Amino acid sequence: MESIPERVKVAVIGAGQAGLSVAFYLRRFELVADEDFVMLDRAPGPGGAWQHRWSSLRLGTAHKVNDLPGMAELGLSFETADRSLPAKEVVADYYGRFEQHYDLRVHRPIDVRRVANDGVDLRIEYGDLAPQPVEEEKSRGFFGRRRKTFREPERPETPVGELRTQFLVNATGTWGSPFVPYYPGMGDFRGRHVHTSDYVDAEAFRDQHVVVVGGGTSAIGFMLELEDVAAELTWVSRRPIDWLDRQELDLEGASAAVAKQDEAARAGRALPSIVSGTGVPKSRRIAAGIERGLLVAKPMFEHIEADRVVWSDGSSARADAIIWATGFRPELRHLAPLKLREKAGGVTVGQGASWNDPRVFLAGYGPQASTIGANRAGRMIARQIMAMI
Numbered sequence: 001m002e003s004i005p006e007r008v009k010v011a012v013i014g015a016g017q018a019g020l021s022v023a024f025y026l027r028r029f030e031l032v033a034d035e036d037f038v039m040l041d042r043a044p045g046p047g048g049a050w051q052h053r054w055s056s057l058r059l060g061t062a063h064k065v066n067d068l069p070g071m072a073e074l075g076l077s078f079e080t081a082d083r084s085l086p087a088k089e090v091v092a093d094y095y096g097r098f099e100q101h102y103d104l105r106v107h108r109p110i111d112v113r114r115v116a117n118d119g120v121d122l123r124i125e126y127g128d129l130a131p132q133p134v135e136e137e138k139s140r141g142f143f144g145r146r147r148k149t150f151r152e153p154e155r156p157e158t159p160v161g162e163l164r165t166q167f168l169v170n171a172t173g174t175w176g177s178p179f180v181p182y183y184p185g186m187g188d189f190r191g192r193h194v195h196t197s198d199y200v201d202a203e204a205f206r207d208q209h210v211v212v213v214g215g216g217t218s219a220i221g222f223m224l225e226l227e228d229v230a231a232e233l234t235w236v237s238r239r240p241i242d243w244l245d246r247q248e249l250d251l252e253g254a255s256a257a258v259a260k261q262d263e264a265a266r267a268g269r270a271l272p273s274i275v276s277g278t279g280v281p282k283s284r285r286i287a288a289g290i291e292r293g294l295l296v297a298k299p300m301f302e303h304i305e306a307d308r309v310v311w312s313d314g315s316s317a318r319a320d321a322i323i324w325a326t327g328f329r330p331e332l333r334h335l336a337p338l339k340l341r342e343k344a345g346g347v348t349v350g351q352g353a354s355w356n357d358p359r360v361f362l363a364g365y366g367p368q369a370s371t372i373g374a375n376r377a378g379r380m381i382a383r384q385i386m387a388m389i
C-alpha cells in the first residue's frame with residue numbers, strides 16, 4: 001500500500017456502505033484525480049461494520065441489504081449471495097472485491113483521532129493500528145545483524161500522522177459508539193453486561209440465566225439463538241413491539257421513519273430510534289417464536305441487583321448476563337474540535353451536508369443510515385462536492 005498523502009481535495013473516513021458509495025461516484029466518473037483523494041478506515045479489512053458482526057447473522061434475516069452502486073458490473077448481488085454463509089464473510093468479500101475493482105485504495109487500519117481546522121483546510125490526525133516493527137535491544141542474528149520483530153497492535157497515545165484536506169466525507173457509521181441506557185443498580189450487577197457489539201455467539205451463555213433488552217431485530221435474533229442454550233431467557237423492551245404483518249422490512253418503504261430521521265437531522269436534534277418508526281417484520285421464524293411464547297416481551301424492569309433485574313411490582317428475574325440490544329449512536333467523537341454538535345444533541349445535516357461547515361459531509365447519517373440510504377448518500381454528496389471543487 002502506498003503511503004498516505006499529505007494533502008488531498010477529498011478525504012473519506014470510513015469504508016462501509018456509505019463511504020464506498022461516495023467513493024464510487026467520485027472515482028468511477030473521475031470527478032477527483034487519484035492523487036487528490038484518500039480513504040481511511042480503522043478496521044483491519046473490508047466489510048465496514050459487517051465484519052465485526054456475530055457469525056450466526058445471515059443476510060436477509062430481517063432487512064434487505066442493498067447492493068452498492070456499481071456492484072452489478074462485478075456480477076455481484078446480495079440478493080443472490082449464499083445465505084448459508086455468515087453475513088460478515090459475504091459482505092467483507094463483496095466489499096473487498098468492489099474496492100479492488102474500482103481501485104479505491106483504502107488505507108487501513110488507520111484510526112482517525114481528530115479532525116480540526118487548519119486555515120481553509122481541515123487537518124486529519126490519525127493513528128496507524130497496524131503492528132509496528134520494533135527494533136530489539138540486542139542483536140541476535142548469526143552475523144550480529146539487528147532483527148525485526150512484530151508486536152501486537154495497540155492504540156498509541158499520540159497521533160502518528162496527519163494530512164490536510166479541502167473536503168471531508170465522514171462515513172464512520174455507528175458500530176464504534178454503542179448505546180446502553182442507564183438503570184439504577186447497573187454498577188452493582190455481578191454478572192456480565194454484554195452489548196450487541198460484544199456479542200460473539202450463543203455458546204458464551206450456555207446454561208446461564210439471560211435477560212435480553214431491546215425491541216429490535218438484534219434482540220429478537222438473540223432470543224431465537226439462545227432459546228435452546230440458556231437455562232432461562234427473559235426478554236424486556238422499553239416499548240411494546242410494533243409487529244408488522246410482513247416478512248421483510250423494506251427500509252425504503254418505511255418512509256415515515258426515514259422522514260423522522262431527516263427532520264431530526266435537519267433540526268440538529270439527537271436522532272430518534274429507527275426501529276420505533278419502522279416496526280418489526282414477522283419472518284416465518286419470528287412468527288413461530290411468537291406462537292410458541294418465546295417472543296413475548298415484558299415491560300422494562302425498574303432496577304438491577306447483584307444477580308437479578310427487578311420490576312416495579314417487586315417481581316424479579318435471575319440474571320447471569322444482561323444483553324443490551326439497545327442500539328448505537330453516530331460515531332462522531334473525532335469531529336469534536338469542529339464543534340458541529342448542537343445544544344439540541346445532534347449535528348445539523350441536510351442532504352448529507354453539514355449546515356455549520358460547508359467542507360464537511362456526513363454520509364450514512366440519520367435518514368441515510370441503511371444500506372439503501374447509504375447508496376443515496378453517495379450520489380448526493382458526490383454531486384455537491386463536484387459543484388464546489
Ligand code: FAD
Pocket residue numbers: 013014015016017018019040041042043047048049050053060062063064065066110111112113171172173174175176218251331334363364365368369370371372374
Ligand atoms: P459502517 O458499516 O459502520 O462503516 C463505517 C466504517 O467507518 C467502518 O469500516 C469503521 O471501521 C470506520 N470508522 C469508524 N470510525 C472511524 C475512525 N475514527 N477512523 C477511521 N475509520 C473509522 N441496514 C440494512 O439496510 N439492512 C440490514 O439488514 C441491516 N442490518 C443491520 C444489522 C445490525 C446488527 C446493525 C447494527 C445494523 C444493520 N443495518 C442494516 C444498518 C446498516 O449496517 C447500515 O446502515 C450500513 O451498513 C452502515 O454503513 P455505514 O457505511 O454508514 O457504516
